[in-house]
Amino acid sequence: MTTPSSPHGRTWERLHPVSPLIRGARSAAGLVVLVVVSQVSSQNRSGSRLDIDAAIIGVIVVLGLVQWLVTRWWFDGVTLHVETGLLRRDSRTIPVARIQSIDLVQPLLAKVFGVAELRIRVAGTGKDERLAYLHLERATRLRASLLATHHGLDPATPEPGEYPLAVVPGSRLAASIALTGSTVVLLAFLIAIVATAAVSPKAGLAVGTAGFVYLLGLVTGIWRRFNTQYGFTVASAPDGIRVRRGLVGSVAETIPVRQVQAVRTIEPIAWQPLDWCRLEVDLAGIMKRERGSGSPSVTKTLLPVGSTELAAAIRSIVVADRGVVPTPPPRRAMLKAPLSYHNLAAGHDDVVAVATTGRLRRVTAWVPLEKVQSVRRVQGPVQRALGVATVHLDVAGRRVDASFKDRDVTEADRLVDDLTVLCRAARFTGTPPRGAAGA
Amino acid sequence: MTDAPGTSWSRPSPRLWRMRQAELGLVALLVIALSMVLAASSPTAAIIVGAAALAVVASSTYFVRRRFRAWGYLEREDDLLVRRGVLVRRLSVVPYGRMQLVEVTAGVMERAFGLSTVKLHTAAAHSDARIPGLEPDESARLRDRLAALGEAKAAGL
Numbered sequence A: 001m002t003t004p005s006s007p008h009g010r011t012w013e014r015l016h017p018v019s020p021l022i023r024g025a026r027s028a029a030g031l032v033v034l035v036v037v038s039q040v041s042s043q044n045r046s047g048s049r050l051d052i053d054a055a056i057i058g059v060i061v062v063l064g065l066v067q068w069l070v071t072r073w074w075f076d077g078v079t080l081h082v083e084t085g086l087l088r089r090d091s092r093t094i095p096v097a098r099i100q101s102i103d104l105v106q107p108l109l110a111k112v113f114g115v116a117e118l119r120i121r122v123a124g125t126g127k128d129e130r131l132a133y134l135h136l137e138r139a140t141r142l143r144a145s146l147l148a149t150h151h152g153l154d155p156a157t158p159e160p161g162e163y164p165l166a167v168v169p170g171s172r173l174a175a176s177i178a179l180t181g182s183t184v185v186l187l188a189f190l191i192a193i194v195a196t197a198a199v200s201p202k203a204g205l206a207v208g209t210a211g212f213v214y215l216l217g218l219v220t221g222i223w224r225r226f227n228t229q230y231g232f233t234v235a236s237a238p239d240g241i242r243v244r245r246g247l248v249g250s251v252a253e254t255i256p257v258r259q260v261q262a263v264r265t266i267e268p269i270a271w272q273p274l275d276w277c278r279l280e281v282d283l284a285g286i287m288k289r290e291r292g293s294g295s296p297s298v299t300k301t302l303l304p305v306g307s308t309e310l311a312a313a314i315r316s317i318v319v320a321d322r323g324v325v326p327t328p329p330p331r332r333a334m335l336k337a338p339l340s341y342h343n344l345a346a347g348h349d350d351v352v353a354v355a356t357t358g359r360l361r362r363v364t365a366w367v368p369l370e371k372v373q374s375v376r377r378v379q380g381p382v383q384r385a386l387g388v389a390t391v392h393l394d395v396a397g398r399r400v401d402a403s404f405k406d407r408d409v410t411e412a413d414r415l416v417d418d419l420t421v422l423c424r425a426a427r428f429t430g431t432p433p434r435g436a437a438g439a
Numbered sequence B: 001m002t003d004a005p006g007t008s009w010s011r012p013s014p015r016l017w018r019m020r021q022a023e024l025g026l027v028a029l030l031v032i033a034l035s036m037v038l039a040a041s042s043p044t045a046a047i048i049v050g051a052a053a054l055a056v057v058a059s060s061t062y063f064v065r066r067r068f069r070a071w072g073y074l075e076r077e078d079d080l081l082v083r084r085g086v087l088v089r090r091l092s093v094v095p096y097g098r099m100q101l102v103e104v105t106a107g108v109m110e111r112a113f114g115l116s117t118v119k120l121h122t123a124a125a126h127s128d129a130r131i132p133g134l135e136p137d138e139s140a141r142l143r144d145r146l147a148a149l150g151e152a153k154a155a156g157l
Helices: A017-043 A049-070 A108-113 A138-152 A170-178 A183-199 A201-210 A213-229 A308-318 A331-335 A380-388 A407-427 B014-039 B043-070 B108-112 B136-152
Strands: A073-076 A079-086 A091-095 A099-106 A115-122 A129-135 A163-167 A233-237 A239-244 A250-255 A260-267 A278-285 A298-307 A345-350 A351-356 A362-368 A373-378 A388-395 A401-407 B072-075 B079-084 B089-095 B101-105 B116-121 B129-134
Touching: A017 A049, A017 A108, A017 A129, A017 A401, A049 A079, A049 A201, A079 A129, A091 A115, A099 A108, A099 A138, A099 A298, A108 A115, A115 A138, A138 A170, A163 A308, A170 A213, A183 A213, A201 A213, A233 A250, A239 A298, A239 A308, A250 A298, A260 A308, A278 A362, A278 B116, A298 A308, A298 B116, A331 A380, A345 A401, A345 A407, A351 A401, A362 A401, A373 A407, A380 A388, A380 B014, A388 A407, A407 B089, A407 B101, B014 B043, B014 B108, B014 B129, B079 B129, B101 B136, B129 B136
Parallel strands: none
Antiparallel strands: A073 A079, A079 A091, A099 A115, A099 A250, A115 A129, A163 A233, A233 A239, A239 A250, A260 A278, A260 A362, A278 A298, A345 A351, A351 A362, A373 A388, A373 B089, A388 A401, B072 B079, B079 B089, B101 B116, B116 B129
């Protein structure tokens, strides 16, 4: 697979030869199903359509092969070069410094062949850079050198050792999924079908068929959560947080700590008695200049379910929280936010801001002041009548912020002033990554 | 509210208010034209509908006036403040170092009145600050100043 075709002393490499096969397999499988279905459904018609379908499959296979032949990549220690395309030559360079995260993705078929897809997320480009597929060993080595150079080390540095943080047992994952809204809806739906069927089988069948697509969506959603989060392992390493997960296929993610824009814990109401929560981080994603600003952020799960203590331990690696004590807004804010008041709280020190919001599920966001893009103060008519205002700290992304909801007006004004100054200071000191995973 | 001594809020051009009036006038004309069409079939209904619509347009002049007056911006040493809104009052603080893109746009009405809008973009979707109804000189000055400051104080993600 290594083709030393070097025009300028460059060592270009090809993708693994099974790549077109694996990539084509999914679409081909879909087509085969289509062919069978169309053959069965149109038995009375002539079989001439079979030729067309076979031709389509043939074209896909040939196109995949051509795609493989014209794709090559090369890493020079600073930049990853990828060239692809037959008619419209597409040559991309990925500066290592702008890497947001690197994923090693192995669908089932790739696992069988011992290959993996390398998915590199870069700030400021249109989409993920994908190298599908590389030999597993080669992909791991490339990931190690990309991350090493990202942290300013020699590309030949071997992948550093890691310190395991948590493993999520399958039973706990299953229990956590069972305690979410979609499972409740699914159960309610099934009970409704059975109940109507007991009264009148005809009506039950009608309800069942009417809601079939919705039901299918629910089930696949639940299955996808279980499948992607199964065997969830989090570890801390000098080059970032490492996450491994997946039942059928497997995914290994590496998230450099200093790219994290915000951290969140989410506690659905049914999890709260068990003291469970989910931990997520937001990374700066893709810039879409033509659609105005705001990059859709990329959310990565650091812990799909775990005790709040465990989540706090993992969180402390990503964001420094030296014991900020969030305070609730004044009691009169209850009139404006009767359903979420019990969750509202916010606070900050000179490094990080913490804010809790949410009605049924409690969402707590940690935003490093260093990453704040802008400070906003918003006051609606009801808030004005109550003498409260909301202060938002926006970080890169579409929906990501820490909201100091319904604070007293004088406090809100002071927050705007203080946070503006603190954010500026944090930006210039450029607080280095914290904790065990610091570079 | 965050006024330091010696600074004062800048406002959009008074021509923006005239532009808003012209927009309302156009709406009023449209309402009159529609009620004329309606008058062909039922004159009384046309008068009632037309009068009600015109009353709404006339009263909204008051709110549009207040909204126009709510706009303001303040260039501080390290950041730009933009405030707007009457019912929902908003104040955005955008550090120059976070600006990724400064955009100057002018719609049909704005071009007719010789005005333009300056938009600031950061990496965060919510922080977009917008200042409408600027005179050409002012928008050019603001654009150049913001671009220069953005470059001088640029900070990474």
